[in-house]
Amino acid sequence: MRSWDVDDLMLWDERIREKAAQFGLDCFPQVFEICDEDQMLGYMAYHGMPAHYPHWSYGKSFEKLKTTYDYGVSGLPYEMVINSDASVAYLMRNNSLCLQVLTIAHVYGHNDFFKNNFTFRHTHPELTVANFKSRADRVRRYIEDPAIGIDKVEALLDAAHALSFNCRRNLGVRKLGEAEQRARAIDAAVPRHDPYPDIHRAPQLPEPDLRRVPLEPEEDILLFIRDHNPYLASWEQDLLTIVHEEAQYFIPQIETKIMNEGWASFWHHRIVTSLDLPTDLQMEFMVHHAQVVRPHPGGINPYYLGFKLWHDILRRCENPTPEERERYGGPCDGMALLFRIREADRDASFLRQFLTGRLMREMDMYEFAPEDDEYVVQRVADEDDWQHIRDTLIGSVGMAAFPVIRIDDADYDGARKLHLTHAYDGRELELGQAEKTLGYLHQLWGRGVVLDTVLHDEPVHLVYDRDGFRPERAA
Structure with missing residues (x-):
């Protein structure tokens, strides 16, 4: 099936990169690596990372992925791309030239999203690869230390993995330090100024318990244990830090799955259709694109939902219906609006603001639940229930799960x-x-x-x- 060489990919990459810049995408430098099936399965097991610390669960994941792939139960992704500067993406060696063109364009959409969406700003993409390699080296040193060994390391990692996503979700809100929490507790115990003290009875505010640990409810469970269990050894504290830091790296990707995949699909479609592909490549592209953004009966395909949403926002802005014009105003600069949304939202706010009843009916969205031994449709996206279905969806995306x-x-x-x-x-x-x-x-x-x-x-x-x-x- 392969009908290309590296020079072909470099030529198409240059053309796509130029188109991305013309359309206003702002990307990190992009690096592509070509890999075979086993290498791609390994990257999938390691969450796309070129280096990762060892743990039995990653080997289990690899064997499961390989078994389901070998028996034709599941396929492989067209590409994988990680949030780093420079961005690193993997292309499947056996893909056709048309599929490589589509995936290269798709990668630049992800690249732009990683660089500009606000949820990724704390991830230090310039240090991503170096940080993962450093953590892998530290874990291997603990495994090789005869005083520690693999059994103790894996037992602690098992526990840490189970708790890694019990942490703060909204990293855009700064966490107060202990001194600031103490000051807030003391301030809350001081009565507010009352201009009419002769009329009102002075409120009886409870004394703050400044010896309580924690002073305020704590969501970062691994870090709390690391800092407050005095019996942990330094290597155990370090492993808790490693697992917590890696969870923080992946949370933005969990929080923006629909936006991110929809954005990449929106741009691979827009870029590739502007390239004047030869007829045979154009027909193949249409088939592959339709496979990427097709609906999944009984479930949510984030590529499909995100792709439809980005297109609907653009249409609503540039060519609104009379009802939409009355409600939202318009027409407006649709592309400028898309870039602002790409920067400022996550899936929950994206769906809450822009998933309309009209679009849900167009996509035939409904809500179902198990009843006895069957699944029963409970709501459809009509005027009465579309908001309930939307809210149910919002409650299941990102970290809300x-x-x-x-x-x-x-x-x-x-x-x-x-x-x-x-x-x-x-x-x-x-x-x-x-x-x-x-x-x-x-x-x-x-x-x-x-x-x-x-x-x-x-x-x-x-x-x-x-x-x-x-x-x-x-x-």
Whole structure:
């Protein structure tokens, strides 16, 4: 199937890069690597990274991916691209020339998004590859240390991986330091100035407990354990730091999956259709593009949903219907608006602002749920229910799929038990997963752990201590 050489790819890359610049894309320098199937499977197991620390779960992931690929159950991605400066992308060696052209254009869309979307600004892309290599070297040193060894390292990494996404989600909001939290607690205990003290009774504000740890509920669970469990060795603290830092690197990609894939698909379509491809390549491109942005029955294809949304925003801005003109104004500079949205939003806000009932009906969106042994459609995107379906979708994208759990007391019952609270939003925790996760938390903390949540509309404590796991009814 291959009908190209490296010189062909370099020529097309130059043409695509020029088009991207003409359209206003602002990209990091781009590096492409050509790889075969086994190499691509390895990059997939390592989340696209050219280097990563060893852990049994990555080997398991590789074997699972390879088995499903060898038996034709799943395919391979056309490309992979990582958020780094310079950006690194991998192209499949056996892809046709047309498919390479499409994926190169797709990569430049991702590249622009990584460089400009606000959620990626803390990731230090210029250090991405070096940081992953440094962490891999540190983990290997601990494994090779006869006083530590692979068993201890993997046991701690197992626990850390299970808790890695129990952390702050909105990194655009600065986290207060301990001194600032103390100042805020003291300030909150001081009565506000009352211009009519003779009329009003002075409020009785509670004294702040400045000895409480943490002073304010803490979402960064791994970092809290690292900083407050005095029995952890330095190598254990370092491993918790490594896992936390890597989770922080991947959170923006989780938070912008629909926007990012839709943006890359929007631009690969716009760039390639402007290249005046030969007829045979043009027909092949149309087939591959349709495969990328096709809907997935019974699920959400982020490429499809994002592609449709970006196009609909552009249409709504440049060629609004009378109803849209009355509601939103217009016409306006659609491309300028797209670039502003690309910079300032994540999936949740993107869907909340721009996923309309009109577009949902066009995409035949609906909500279904299990009932007995079948799945039953509960809502369709009509005038009554489209907003409910949209809100359900928003509640499942990005980090919203992970429960919000915060530490609020590191000395619960005066026995150094760790007390946590689940921010219950109507979705109950799955007890089997909760048991495993609290077991890992107990392992890292070294004392009992208590999690407050809601099961069957009743408040409960989920306890994990030396006697194991058990739910207890809250008083």
